[in-house]
Amino acid sequence: MSEDIKTMKLYHQVERVFNELQVLGISDDDLIPIETLCQFDQYHYFGTDAVDDAISKLGIHSQMSVLEIGSGIGGPSRYLSHATGCMMTALELQSDLDLIASTLTRRCGLEQSVHHVCGDILQGLRGTPKFDAIVSWLTFLHIADRQRLYNQCFELLKPGAGIYVEDYYERGSLNADERKLLRQDVYCDRVPTISEYQDELSKAGFVNIELSDLSDEWTGFVTGRLESFIMNKQRNIKLHGELTVSGLEHFYTTVVTLFQQANLGGIRVIAYKPE
Ligand SMILES: C[S@@+](CC[C@H](N)C(=O)[O-])C[C@H]1O[C@@H](n2cnc3c(N)ncnc32)[C@H](O)[C@@H]1O
Incomplete structure (x- = not known):
């Protein structure tokens, strides 16, 4: 893809999170309660509920070391560590x-x-021990070369570990119009079908692949998000x-x-590296 990822307007003026904190009386350098920050630092759908889902599906706990791919301004990684005590590596x-x-x-x-x-996950992560789990929200859509991405994920996991x-x-x-919108506004050049997810993950070596359709919930979420943004x-x-x-409204x-x-x-993808 030739254009820069900054063509996606969600990634403009990302320091807007500090404006929201100011409204609540939290100034520069003040400590921030994570429960407060969680309202503003999740760039995916259903906020910390979606992160709780990953915790429960992969059984994440305090003794685990977890990689988040595409961690944005850090919301899911902070919440994951706060909620479970696990060690997080947040790659952005x-x-x-x-x-x-x-x-x-x-x-x-x-x-x-x-x-x-x-x-960049496609370049791998040098010098890190392997992980007990990998999590990722709304990041793979930016990466057209899924086979290389899945190979990297597989390589970074311990045997028996899972990806969410x-x-x-x-x-x-x-x-064609939808593909143009995806390319121009969402920095997304390729959207696989469910069977392509299945085939490409299997080809990388993943087993026990579970693919769940979240389309109806997400349609409701993004519609409500736009309505509330316009109301305010x-x-x-x-x-x-x-x-x-x-930019955000667009x-x-x-x-x-x-x-x-x-x-x-x-889609929600859960898959495992064999023992
Ligand atoms: C929609 S945001 C989601 C951020 C975070 N997961 C969250 O839910 O709050 C996707 C993030 O993935 C990052 N990203 C895209 N391609 C990446 C790559 N190849 N390696 C690492 N991060 C990437 C983007 O820069 C962006 O911050």
């Missing part, structure tokens, strides 16, 4: 997001258990500025269009 491609993530983690007092790394991923899949047959538009403009708000609208047309779907 974009340096501005990674920097904010590290700052927020320090201000939550979690720097001993959440380790931030800026890099929430992402997009091709539910109907995406038309004036408040949001005052807080974040006109440019940020119009992005949220594209996602609603794609889900409501029902050719784009949501």
